[in-house]
Amino acid sequence: MPCAGATDWPNPMTASGEEQFIAEHLAPLTRGIPSAFDLRDDCAEWTLLPGHSLVVKTDPIVEGVHFFSEDTPEDLAWKALAVNVSDLVAKAARPVAYLMALTLPARPQDNWMRRFASGLSDAQQAFGCVLVGGDTDQRDGPLSIAITMLGETPSDGMIRRQGARVGDLVYVSGELGGAALGLNLRRDADFHGGVVSERDRAAALARYLRPAPKLGIRAALRAAARSAMDISDGLVKDLDRMCRLTGVGAELELASLPLAAGVRSIFTSNVDEGLRLASAGDDYEVLATVPESEGRRFERLAGKGGVRVTCIGRIVSSPGVRMAGLSADNVAKMTGYDHFDKNTGG
């Protein structure tokens, strides 16, 4: 893997030191809230709303693993926040603040850093959180942005991954496979070139760069979901994880999967490839199980929050994820991403 930033962040540097760098580029992202002490203290102090618990998550994104060296600073900033917000949203928690450990291969140029901070600012505003602390280091190696996201939830109100029961409906938000198609297009611009329209290609590329956490689904989850998680490693793999926690399985309807438009085009001409994309990961959609009696309410509340949810199947007693009309082999092709499989970009 190439050492990052050789062209983006040339020596000699223009900024005069770590403190000035923080004061200039990062401190404005605190929006002046007292908890952050203008990033001039060693720690942040956060007071939760009465009767609330902290929900917390850390997930780094690393150059060459989660993004490409040529991605724009604005897109990196968005993705770094979005992948963590996505986790909190699926727990029905409200993202409120974050810490950022930025590990850079060289001191960044002012222009790069301004654009990165501007991307963070946009993402913060979209997700409703502010920067409260962090750390900046320089070392040889890929650029790494490690966000720790703090969220709040009414005490013991976190929707857990564990909880799926036989008979529950399985829901997914938004669309599947778009980000995976975008990733494949980044690696090979001609990927299924004759099949996917220009417009769908553009949408897939955008989806890979800018995951869209479904903040509007939280009320629906809190009111009606038995279990939930976000889909980061792929539909089948993540659903299987959910099911195994309560010793159940799932039967999905292939026809009901809400495929991204480009993925649907590929699926029509090449079922295997369409399935692989639909469950390859990076969707950052919410997967939830809902008691059958609560299905309509779940859909209505999600809709009120501006989020489309689709019932894609049902929880069953027999372990494993099956799909009506597909062989076990075909389902096995949908197993998704393992962070220990060497897989640039996944």
Place this chain on the structure above:
Amino acid sequence: MPCAGATDWPNPMTASGEEQFIAEHLAPLTRGIPSAFDLRDDCAEWTLLPGHSLVVKTDPIVEGVHFFSEDTPEDLAWKALAVNVSDLVAKAARPVAYLMALTLPARPQDNWMRRFASGLSDAQQAFGCVLVGGDTDQRDGPLSIAITMLGETPSDGMIRRQGARVGDLVYVSGELGGAALGLNLRRDADFHGGVVSERDRAAALARYLRPAPKLGIRAALRAAARSAMDISDGLVKDLDRMCRLTGVGAELELASLPLAAGVRSIFTSNVDEGLRLASAGDDYEVLATVPESEGRRFERLAGKGGVRVTCIGRIVSSPGVRMAGLSADNVAKMTGYDHFDKNTGG
């Protein structure tokens, strides 16, 4: 910088997947507390004690920057936790839980991972915290261990970096310069060879590998300190940061600096070098300012907590850090570490 782990973590790997890896090596570190959900959920949920605030900090340690490739897994684990606990302690907060983002250059051998987890287990027990979440990734590049430490403090009870007033006494815990001497010995085993005794060399090497956060100082800070921080980038640099927040300065007594034994030996033969080591960073001692009327009480309470504190000077109105008996040039040599200065090991 060499790509880490080529010898420590050879392919092919023995563990069968990310989940098994987490279940086997990391889940036991949660000690079964409900907040961590056995590391099988996407987030951790933490409920603070009533009337308490969260104090939070993230600080990664990176191979080639904060530790050497040949350091043992047990020592890395200790240091990764200690540098974050140190920050919380200086805020008078109680460390309670942590998240860990582990970025590995290859899937670790079971034996390495067992030793690393055993080191975390020892450090957890020493510092009073448990693992509640995190993330594991693999990519080319140096090993990185990013801990986010969660602590609790009575609401608005965090001792801040800002607050030093003219007339305050300046205190430091423990000893200065040992870790910096250890780092220099790691780079050059003959460093001041004729001057530092074998015993003092061993102590310095141990101090570099295993910072010792002063957990016992928290009651003293809470009762008597006006401002505090931990010394990670060097005494003069960090004290100057503290002072600038309230527009004050400090006058220190050279003779009162609690130098580590090996550093004192060097100082005796080479004042400049002794001074440089005394303020080079990595001490992870607590620096505090205390109203003069509270000095005795501060010392007594720290002593009750098993922590030796030394009064090294006083806050004055004139900005900057001066040292009685030293020229400004000599003090300038004590400016410590900047994370944007290329500086392996600092």
